[in-house]
Amino acid sequence: MVLKIKTGDEVVVISGKDKGRRGKVTYVVPGKNKLMVEHINITKKHIRPTRKGQQSGIVEREALLSISKVMLICSRCGKKSRVGIKVLKQRTDEGGKLRFCKKCGEVID
Numbered sequence: 546m547v548l549k550i551k552t553g554d555e556v557v558v559i560s561g562k563d564k565g566r567r568g569k570v571t572y573v574v575p576g577k578n579k580l581m582v583e584h585i586n587i588t589k590k591h592i593r594p595t596r597k598g599q600q601s602g603i604v605e606r607e608a609l610l611s612i613s614k615v616m617l618i619c620s621r622c623g624k625k626s627r628v629g630i631k632v633l634k635q636r637t638d639e640g641g642k643l644r645f646c647k648k649c650g651e652v653i654d
């Protein structure tokens with residue numbers, strides 16, 4: 546199965562509080578349609594010291610986003626695009642499937 550979005554892709558958020566923001570995919574959860582994007586969907590976690598000498602404070606980290614909330618940005622046309630899947634006759638590492646941009650037709654990988 547070919548995922549439409551992979552680690553390292555540049556995406557734009559299309560819904561939610563980070564709508565319109567761009568970032569690079571840092572992690573995709575296999576089989577769960579969830580991913581993590583650099584600097585997107587930041588949650589703040591308050592840390593309370595549980596032992597003496599431990600620092601309290603706020604830690605910011607990215608939380609998982611649903612894959613349906615982002616769209617890939619095509620590296621050729623620079624637009625957010627729908628990803629198509631092409632099936633090739635000859636086999637490749639991805640099982641003969643390639644992703645391509647539905648806007649300009651550019652093969653992504």
Ligand SMILES: [Zn+2]
Pocket residue numbers: 619620621622623624626646647648649650651
């Ligand atoms: Zn394109």
